[in-house]
Amino acid sequence: MAYHALNEKTLPDYLRGRPAVAARFDRGADLSVKEVGDGNLNLVFIVANRDEPDQAVIAKQALNYLRVAGESWPLTRERMRFESLAMQTYNRLCPGLVPEIYDYDEEMSLMVMEYLGSHEIMRKALVERWRFPKFVDHISTFLVSSLFYTSDFSLPGVQKKEMQARFINPHLNKLQEDFVYTNPYISSPENKWNPLMDSEVEAIRADAGVKAEIAQMKAAYMTHAEALIHADLHTGSIMLNETDTRVIDPEFCFFGPMAYDVGAVLQNLVLNCLSHFGHTPDRAQREEYQDYVLGLVRGVWNEFARKLDEVWKAHPEGDLMPARYWESAGGTDAFATFRRATILRLLQETAGHGGVKFLRRMMGIVNVWDIESITDIRKRAVAEKAAIRIGVRWLMDRSRVTSVDDLIRVVKEEIAGIQT
């Protein structure tokens, strides 16, 4: 079927013609369809059997343009192929931490997958101060399994590069390169920011030192092909509840720097923490929840580091380095030292990429709902000023970071600055 964008009316007939999807519903089921896409790139539909609402799927179709910018920003649809490819890989490496995929139609750029009716988008749940006792464990496992098993730590060199070749994704790369590392820091028509932040935005744009470091992080993003990264792993790409966590929307995936994914998680948690200056007026309640969220930041990094070290130690099967390389030089100690140095480098790069991502969220095309939903722009500016200061400090001081507590201390200092 030649590509055409589907809608709530045309989708049911299309799905009835896809055997893998039809099998999910009773024969002759009366399908309800609701478009729920709040993302920037795609149509997203919930399709359910009106008589048996447990029979439901998600259908996701790529558009020819960047939705957030309007039809004037054309975009290739190949991203749905990359999303499908990443989802296959994640289902293999991190089973249970992504939705199940039922069908993929390359020509229609349309994927059908598990409906997560009992899950919430993490961003919204955090604004409502929910708690997720399994999140740290689940997301750190997702990060370690998806990154380690696609990296040179785990794979033979030839196999890794053959995999990398399948994930060359230049058009989506270009979006992140522009919208994370370039356009927010220059005058560009799609940029949006709180008018009370004019002078802060101007100051970043004029800061040669900050911009040089952003450029270094962009160089790393463009060239450091360490592992298959999700490349958009913010809290809007995580759906969860108290017992289950799923990562969605990996269309930006490619072989890039591991720290970009880790940085996205930590930085979005910190932004949420700051957003409670708007969302949670009661000080005791706010501080208690902010501490909880910062505990998630600490937990995610520390569990990521612990699990990565553990799995790497147990499976030194990649070409960087084979176990026998270390044998003549102290063996386990030398290998442990190398793992430790590598994980420290990842933390410092996490601070760098995470730091830049604070800035882009405050002054680029894609702001962040946690903050944007603060209707009082003065309260919003309080959170935003702190976010910019934290971003600059994570970025500029990254080479001196030695533990995640260094990053959390910066957040706490900026929070304390607000409250005095």
Added chain:
Amino acid sequence: MAYHALNEKTLPDYLRGRPAVAARFDRGADLSVKEVGDGNLNLVFIVANRDEPDQAVIAKQALNYLRVAGESWPLTRERMRFESLAMQTYNRLCPGLVPEIYDYDEEMSLMVMEYLGSHEIMRKALVERWRFPKFVDHISTFLVSSLFYTSDFSLPGVQKKEMQARFINPHLNKLQEDFVYTNPYISSPENKWNPLMDSEVEAIRADAGVKAEIAQMKAAYMTHAEALIHADLHTGSIMLNETDTRVIDPEFCFFGPMAYDVGAVLQNLVLNCLSHFGHTPDRAQREEYQDYVLGLVRGVWNEFARKLDEVWKAHPEGDLMPARYWESAGGTDAFATFRRATILRLLQETAGHGGVKFLRRMMGIVNVWDIESITDIRKRAVAEKAAIRIGVRWLMDRSRVTSVDDLIRVVKEEIAGIQT
């Protein structure tokens, strides 16, 4: 024609059937063929018209195995496709600095190119203390043109990644990863070294600190896809005379760290400098030529840095970063600072990759003719011990290097240590 290895007898008939090659010779020419391959991977033939010796070409055919290791080390022939692809690219970006390519037969893994009858392999010419007044200018132009114009400094992101996809070369990568960064430092049957160097070789294999830094450089080699690199740019891959310089043998090409190519040139020049402890017994003559060669090291780096800065400043057309990125932050000054920082990083990485390559040449599968050809193994060990010390210092101290003179000072100190 199904693949089969050709020889001096079968090559003429094959070439007569290739129109682009046949056109290079008089009709009915009596062709002489001589196999001259001294490399590790391929057959190389000089084919000439017996009656008109100026009518001559080089035919190069890939074998199914690693020649230096024997038929037991199988190797894909796709490397000839990569060599042909790189040669096309170099002919476009660095015209006159590589041989002209006349024909390429994918099925036979055979390429026919310009015969450089008036050129000498640089390695041999340096042992004979020749001088090349144009070399610094030519090789620095080759490095800048081949690296800059295939990098994010110069190319739009999408175009660079599409080019990168064509140069994914995992099997040849694997050879360098193993033979430069891994196997020399462990017990591996193909390693070769001077028996008088047993304790030095043993010491490197047991040095956890050195091995951790080698592993960091290997990680960079495996993941930092900065530009199309030649990836084997030693003085055996350079043919030249007083007026002309050509780079050959780019079959290892891929998108890797720029500093690897620069490091290969500098490190091979330094090895040649050391080899004169064996080749040039007269002290005054030796010291004078060693100074000349170290002058080439200084010249190659400084001209590389100067030309790279100049072309980048004049053509800031790549996505890292567009010129407008710097405008709001001081403009030319900020951009100049970023270029300077990037070029310093390249120098430090040059020291790192170059440092490792000293070590691999002393204790790995592929030694270096300048040194191996010193028949007195005691004299040879003098040069080799200095090479190991220089390699370790370049590698371990690389983050403190600020100019090429720092690297040359290390060489001079180790030379002085020999002479006292």
